[in-house]
Amino acid sequence: MGLTATKARPARREVPKSRGGRPTKSAAIERDQRLIEVATRLFLDRGYDATSLDAVAEAARVSKPTVYSRYGDKRGLFAEVLRREIDRWLAPLAEAAEVQLTRSSDISVEQRLIEVGREMLTFTCGPDAVAFSRMMTAQAINFPDIAKLGKEEGWLKAVSTTARFFDHLVAQGAMDVEDTGIAAEVFLDVVVGHTHRMATFGTPLEMKSAEKRMRLAIRLFLAGALGPASRVQSAPKGTAKGTIRRRPSR
Numbered sequence: 001m002g003l004t005a006t007k008a009r010p011a012r013r014e015v016p017k018s019r020g021g022r023p024t025k026s027a028a029i030e031r032d033q034r035l036i037e038v039a040t041r042l043f044l045d046r047g048y049d050a051t052s053l054d055a056v057a058e059a060a061r062v063s064k065p066t067v068y069s070r071y072g073d074k075r076g077l078f079a080e081v082l083r084r085e086i087d088r089w090l091a092p093l094a095e096a097a098e099v100q101l102t103r104s105s106d107i108s109v110e111q112r113l114i115e116v117g118r119e120m121l122t123f124t125c126g127p128d129a130v131a132f133s134r135m136m137t138a139q140a141i142n143f144p145d146i147a148k149l150g151k152e153e154g155w156l157k158a159v160s161t162t163a164r165f166f167d168h169l170v171a172q173g174a175m176d177v178e179d180t181g182i183a184a185e186v187f188l189d190v191v192v193g194h195t196h197r198m199a200t201f202g203t204p205l206e207m208k209s210a211e212k213r214m215r216l217a218i219r220l221f222l223a224g225a226l227g228p229a230s231r232v233q234s235a236p237k238g239t240a241k242g243t244i245r246r247r248p249s250r
Helices: 025-046 053-060 064-071 074-101 109-124 127-140 144-171 180-200 207-223 229-233
Strands: none
Touching (some): 025 053, 025 064, 025 074, 025 127, 064 074
């Protein structure tokens, strides 16, 4: 829901001030939180280009100099909003991974990864995440630091969190991979990458079909595209060693 102007403006909130004339620490924290929340709604409702610092200041009921002094310019404000949103998106992934580590060893690795993948689908393909992904992509060319923030605070942290999860699975003997970092990158890409891209392009997310694709992707991830190593080593007669036999076209 967008922010709309009304004839009667709400009274400006009085901010408690310290003896030196500046807001108290708690008041400053509350003000900053309000600024970020208002800016988040405006960026989502109007997009990056149509959102001005003046509009943010008015909606947050703070002075324009306050916004400029805190964030410098619109790019600085957007970066702070994006940083908070990324933290919010990553929290379910970290929590889901932690939950799976404490589960009984009777639960299969496939089922653990499916539950982590389900959480990932929910928070990476939600409307807010998709909207910010579009804005970040649109601004990345003109503002490389925005792209760097998205990579370092978003993608690399997601890879690191997933890799730590895989490290535990390897230590438990539940997985056998040479490099958990690369495995984490592949897992994230095949499990949610395609669905997230389609959502970014405007394709409506159908959770049932997205989860079906996610489950198949996880099975491929666990088995490998070539299947068991014995299948490659003992190739049928007439098939070159290491060559995959393809199904005949229907």
